Each structure stands twice: as structure tokens, then as C-alpha cells.
Amino acid sequence: MATPFHLAWFTSFTPPAWRSPWGGATDREWMSGDYYVSMVRQLERAGFDFIMFEDSTMVAEAMGGTMEADLKHSLHSPKLDPFPLLPLLARETEHIGLIATGSTSFYPPFILARVMATMDHLTGGRIGWNIVTSSEDIAAQNYGMERLPPHDERYDRAEEFVEIVTALWDSWEPGAVVADRETGRYADHTKVHPIHYVGKYHRSRGPLNMPAGPQGHPVLCQAGGSPKGRDFAAKHADAIVATNPRIDRMKEYRADIRERAARHGRDPDDIKVLFHLGPVLGETEQEARELHHRVFGMEDPLQIEQTLAMISAVTEIDFGALDLDAPMPQDLRTNGHQSILDDFMRRNKGRTLRESLPERAQLGPQVVGTVESVADQMEAIVAEVGGDGFLIRAETGLTHTRRYIDAICSGLAPELRRRGLIRDGYRHRLFRDNLRDF
Ligand SMILES: Cc1cc2nc3c(=O)[nH]c(=O)nc-3n(C[C@H](O)[C@H](O)[C@H](O)COP(=O)(O)O)c2cc1C
16 A cells, blocks of 8 residues: 655635636635635545645735736735635634744734634644745835845744744643632633743743643744755744755755754654645646646746746846846846745756746646546655655646636545545544644
């Protein structure tokens, strides 16, 4: 019997593929959350471990110095806050894990600790926090900063942030709530402790003004790419989400994370490294290839513009001002996602920017075919990489439709389950316990 792997779904609280012929009324309806409710029910039925909402808080202007492209393609905006959505999703499901993103550069640690603990209660222990340090100055300006601190310092701040937040979650001992009718005492003050944290960047007195949720600490998720980021993720995360189109690099990444985790005294098996994948499915191989070409072929000028705007926003470099048909520059610098930018430049050395765009658009290995052949390819990737599973992602403006979700949940996932490659149920009540089941 094959060892099962984990499946998670990556998304944003943004408009799905509203221009697609399968977009239906989702162009406005998505804001009610109903689209995500039906999505998460399908994902649970299919056996997904969790859904993860990425997040950012800006209207990007990196392309051409204007908001035009970002708003035209609904890239970073509009985007609703996923935190209030998660308890709604929990009400409509029973087992699936629910992860939202919170920035250590923008949240005060006390508020983050409190909202996460509250959501862990509201969801019966199914909450996770995707820890990001953020990468865009234009977002930082929404919080009164002129610019973000330099990349590595952001991780030093994040380190303190996580120390505070976990100390706050631990500030109520188990059993602090006694609710004793005889003595009339609700909580035992001897079991609730201030934390008096004084760091270089953050301070907090504590205690938290509420007991932690059923999980104690919500599931921690991270996506470090740089050496500093990888180390942070290996030290703290239960789940790591990563992007790599090359299988040898996926293998190297996972091995590196596991080695770093062991150096931090952790059991590497307690960390699940999930890689981005956007499978393209057809009823025949040819139909799948044609669909892949339509989605990633970059023949549509709107698609080119959208991809340029996306890269511009995450790097804060105006890719729209570069010559599409000149060789890919090799000397671009950013205070944003430098590791993503370095990778993009290196992989496309000698190609033109136009030739590089299809690869940028897909973010993972190309997995194209029928349900059976895509399942074969996923099985082979996990065997080569060594584990632990995939973060499935629909293309925001292209394939993010109910139809695509159904292809994954009613076609691909049942095939994987038939082969014993994904879970066939949830044995535990808490998110982290299910994640550690295999
Ligand atoms: C799958 C995935 C999801 C991510 N989600 C977010 C997000 O929601 N918000 C954000 O600001 N950054 C997000 N990032 C960026 C990472 O947090 C991280 O900054 C990036 O992978 C570069 O690594 P580094 O910070 O070590 O340089 C994501 C990255 C990946 C691969």
C-alpha cells in the first residue's frame, strides 16, 4: 500500500475567474463568501487537509506607477479579509483545516494572538496561521510606515512576534477555567500569568485576556524561500508551502527544511512541506494539452498584461516598462520577494521576458492530462521528492471556477483516493492531529 500524501488548496478572498465562460455570477457574488462555502464543502468531501487563504493589503501601483492594471485585472484588489470568513466556513464543514494569513510586519502581536485564539474556539480547533513578513512598501504605508524594514530584519521581528504570540497563548494554564458554582469562581487567577515580554522590536505585558483555543497553538504555516526564511519556517511551522517548478529543487528544498528542523531539535516528520501545483485536467490528453495552451500560452494580450502586473506587484519593479522581446535582465533587486525574483531571473537567463511569462504564470511543475495520468504524475513527484503533498491552486483570473474545483474534487481526488494516495477520512477532531496522521 502506498503512503498517502496531503492535499491542500491555495486561494485568496478575491474575485474568482469572472471572465471565464464558467464564471457565472461569481463576478460580484464572491463577496458574500458563498462561493468559498461551496468550495470548502467540496474540498472536505474530497479529503483535503486544509484550505489556505493568502493575503495582502494594498492596491498595487508597481506597474506603470498607477493602480490601473491591478484594479483592471482584480489582482491584489479587491481582496476581502479572510479572518472573518473562516468561522463561516467552519460552520458549513466538520473536519477540514482553515488557514488565513496574518503579517508580522503589520499586526500588533496581541491582536493577532487574540483573534487566532478566538477563531480556534469558534472552529473547534481547526485554525491555522500563515505567517508572512510582507514584502510591499505600498502596503506598509497603509500602516503608517514609510517602508518595510530590510528583508532579514523582518524575520528578526517575526521571530520576536512568534515568541510573544505563543507566550500569550500559553499564558493561561490548562485548568485555569474552573467555573465552580460552589465558590462562584470562574477563572483561577493563580493559573493565568502575565508574560512581560520586552524584545528589541515588540513588547507585551500579557496575559492574553482569554484562554487559548482547543489546539493551544493554532497550526503554524510558513513559506520561507531565503535561507533566513527557511530557517524560520523549519523552526516554527507545522506546514510549509512552497513553489518550485523543478522536481530536483523541490527535493532539495524539502531535505533542507528537514535538516534545519532537526538542528532546531524538532522531529522533521512533524513538518509537512506542500508544493504548489495547478493540474490541468481534460477528458483526453489532447483536450488537456489544448486547455493548458489556452491558459498558459500567453497569446492573449490581457493575459500578458495581467502576468506582468502580478510580477511587478510582488517585486515592486515595473516589468511593464521592460522590453518584452529583450533578454531577461539578470541584475534586478528588490526589498520584496528577492528569492522569487532571483529564481525567475536565473531560470530564464537567455530567454526574453515574453518567453519567460508562461513559466512565471504557473508556479509549479506542469502536470497536464487525464485524471489517471495526472494522478500518475503526482504519485511520481511525491516518490521522487520524498513527501509530503501538494498545495493545489487554480489560476486566479483563468481557471478559478466551480468547474475547475469540481474537476479536482470529483475527478482527480477520488482517483488518488482509489489508489490509497490521499486520506479517506479524518480520524481526529483537531487540525494539527490530522496533519500529523501520516
Ligand atoms: C505558497 C505561498 C504562499 C504565500 N502567501 C503569502 C501571503 O499570503 N502574503 C505574503 O505577503 N506573502 C506570501 N508568500 C511569500 C512568503 O511569505 C515568502 O516571503 C516568500 O516565499 C519568499 O521567501 P522569503 O521571505 O524567505 O524571502 C507566499 C509564498 C508562497 C510560496
